[in-house]
Amino acid sequence: MKKIMMIGYGAMAKEVLARLPEGVEPGWIVAREQHHTEIAKAFAGRVQALTHPEQCTESPDLVLECASQQAVAEFGEAVIKRGWRLAVISTGALADAALQLRLQQACARHQGRLIVLSGAVAGMDGLASAREGGLESVTYQSSKSPASWRGSMAEKLIDLGAVSEAQVFFEGSAREAARMFPANANVAATIALHGIGMDATRVRLQVDPHTQRNTHSLQVCGQFGEFQIELCGNPLASNPKTSTLAALSAVQACRCLVDGGFMA
Ligand SMILES: NC(=O)C1=CN([C@@H]2O[C@H](COP(=O)(O)OP(=O)(O)OC[C@H]3O[C@@H](n4cnc5c(N)ncnc54)[C@H](O)[C@@H]3O)[C@@H](O)[C@H]2O)C=CC1
Numbered sequence: 064m065k066k067i068m069m070i071g072y073g074a075m076a077k078e079v080l081a082r083l084p085e086g087v088e089p090g091w092i093v094a095r096e097q098h099h100t101e102i103a104k105a106f107a108g109r110v111q112a113l114t115h116p117e118q119c120t121e122s123p124d125l126v127l128e129c130a131s132q133q134a135v136a137e138f139g140e141a142v143i144k145r146g147w148r149l150a151v152i153s154t155g156a157l158a159d160a161a162l163q164l165r166l167q168q169a170c171a172r173h174q175g176r177l178i179v180l181s182g183a184v185a186g187m188d189g190l191a192s193a194r195e196g197g198l199e200s201v202t203y204q205s206s207k208s209p210a211s212w213r214g215s216m217a218e219k220l221i222d223l224g225a226v227s228e229a230q231v232f233f234e235g236s237a238r239e240a241a242r243m244f245p246a247n248a249n250v251a252a253t254i255a256l257h258g259i260g261m262d263a264t265r266v267r268l269q270v271d272p273h274t275q276r277n278t279h280s281l282q283v284c285g286q287f288g289e290f291q292i293e294l295c296g297n298p299l300a301s302n303p304k305t306s307t308l309a310a311l312s313a314v315q316a317c318r319c320l321v322d323g324g325f326m327a
């Protein structure tokens with residue numbers, strides 16, 4: 064049996080835990096203290112609730128971050144320094160160049176591993192391949208419902224209750240998008256990390272009052288030619304900001320632990 068450590072106990076973490084493949088079980092969940100009683104009840108004491116990964120006295124087969132950019136900053140280095148494998152979904156944390164460097168250095172020094180999950184988007188394999196030949200431009204647009212943008216910086220840039228047509232309210236780099244919209248624009252960072260980087264990747268964020276879905280459009284031009292991808296993702300019922308596919312990418316990483324498959 065493979066044992067994972069989950070960081071976070073929100074919408075995505077619960078979805079992933081509910082879909083864990085046979086042969087994988089949670090051993091530890093790092094969560095805020097107010098969730099510890101809920102965790103004890105949900106797993107009848109079989110899972111240890113922790114406030115920090117360092118409280119774990121064994122070695123998880125995989126540490127899965129499904130929490131926040133802040134959690135990556137808070138715990139990432141400690142996890143990697145123990146030589147563990149850390150798969151992150153809050154990839155926008157790596158828009159902090161100093162943090163990215165610290166995590167990379169920790170990997171090199173301690174034989175740990177940092178895995179960038181593909182999350183809510185597809186095509187990261189092709190984008191990474193295209194980079195080998197040289198990329199000219201990478202443009203990403205995210206389009207979501209007003210409900211998906213509530214509670215984010217979008218509320219300062221546009222009146223979400225008053226939009227009657229799809230409207231772009233932010234244009235900038237992946238680095239800016241990931242830092243300004245930590246719960247909504249991790250995909251921008253994921254694309255940047257597989258492609259031409261945080262500053263050269265162009266990002267547009269749109270609110271569309273006529274959709275319930277999270278649509279990710281990617282346009283890539285380079286020496287290889289060009290490709291476009293449009294992915295219309297169903298959000299999780301428990302969090303309209305978060306696409307179901309993002310949770311499934313974490314489930315797939317867990318499946319690789321048991322079937323020996325390739326973990327991107
Ligand atoms: N890469 C991608 O394609 C995607 C990434 N995401 C990101 O995944 C993460 C999880 O998403 P959801 O579960 O939907 O969010 P959520 O808000 O439903 O749950 C997050 C949970 O993590 C916990 N948490 C946050 N920081 C923590 C910390 N430092 N220590 C312990 N617990 C902490 C919160 O208390 C909360 O329970 C978010 O950062 C989100 O932006 C979401 C969708 C797609």
Ligand SMILES: O=C([O-])CC(=O)C(=O)O
Pocket residue numbers: 183245246247248249250251277296304305306307309
């Ligand atoms: O789930 C999505 O559609 C994308 C998302 O929240 C993110 O990029 O952070």
